[in-house]
Amino acid sequence: MHSPRDFYRPLAVGAPDPVREIPFRPSRMIHFFDPSNPKMVAKAPQIAAGVDILLGNLEDAVKSENKEAARAGLVQVAKENDFGETQLWTRVNSLDSPWGLDDLTTLVTEIGDKLDVIMVPKVEGPEDIHYVDRLLAQLEAKAGLQRPILVHAILETARGMTNVEDICTASPRMQGLSLGPADLAANRRMKTTRVGGGHPGYLVRQDPTDGAIDGPRSVYQQDLWHYTIGRMVDACAAAGILPFYGPFGDIKDVVACEDQFRNAFLLGCVGAWSLHPVQIEIAKRVFSPDPADVLHAQAVIEAMGDGSGALMIDGKMEDDASVKQCQVMVSLAHQLAERDPELSQRYGFTA
């Protein structure tokens, strides 16, 4: 166990100093592409221009025989392009796979200066983060990098869930967590074959009226992921890092995708994964606060003056706590508007 004094010391001679605060950059969608797919590689610059985060995926969804090609494809994409404000991330293969070590070694030494965040799948506990933390420090020193690469863990095993708080605080590199509903469902032996989203069988039913069990009774579908997202959000917020919802696999069901994303947004997530171009716009819409909410929040902040006391606005009580809720909304709107002129106009920040 490190002493608190050592927490921010570089873990290898010559490695850059760890960050003290996780920078908040627009992160509404993490767009996945397969760098072994020439079509997706060709489209990468165009896709990058319309997303907050572009992620070269090397893990699940890339065929075993294409793992080396995907790694090489990502190196090429990073070397040949400057994505400007768009962050470049990768998801490496898991630490117990035949490819994880070579993924980290190659990517950090070849394109470490271009990579903002490395997503590590199937993280089980803080020991996995400690391993990656030291290895990255060694590789950063070797590559002569000036800034540390951050780490994002996928929460997709029952053991990872039970260790979630310790994972979040395992290293100053920890940038955030994503919920991985597919692997997590399998690992927990949940009986759903869907990649994220609800399930019609997970419901509550209205009591029978007048004892008539076979009479008409409303059913209300429940959210399979409520507990998991809530727990992840708390762990992240307590550690000062960022929570994301992961994949929604029913690409054609754009309505349910939007619902899943919005549930995550309302519970505190900053973004979600987009697996297909059609999900980019959904994430952009959902994870940007609604202009009407921003307007209302601004009005409350203005009316509340120094932010203390209680008053009524449109029949509703506002006080020190609700003004803080409004500040969350307005500061997110400003952060996103800085990057997005159209959004800035919709919020009325620019003429």
Ligand SMILES: CC(=O)SCCNC(=O)CCNC(=O)[C@H](O)C(C)(C)COP(=O)(O)OP(=O)(O)OC[C@H]1O[C@@H](n2cnc3c(N)ncnc32)[C@H](O)[C@@H]1OP(=O)(O)O
């Ligand atoms: C549980 C998890 O781990 S989730 C994370 C791992 N999974 C992934 O990363 C999946 C990423 N997405 C994909 O591989 C693909 O979107 C698929 C396989 C789901 C569907 O692909 P397709 O069958 O080609 O879909 P579709 O025909 O609708 O594609 C339309 C166009 O968008 C392109 N496209 C599809 N997905 C992407 C993407 N993620 N990024 C960039 N372009 C894409 C296709 O290449 C196609 O291009 P074209 O018009 O030039 O031919």
Ligand SMILES: O=CC(=O)O
């Ligand atoms: O990696 C994501 C998942 O859902 O599994």
Ligand SMILES: [Mg+2]
């Ligand atoms: Mg997974």
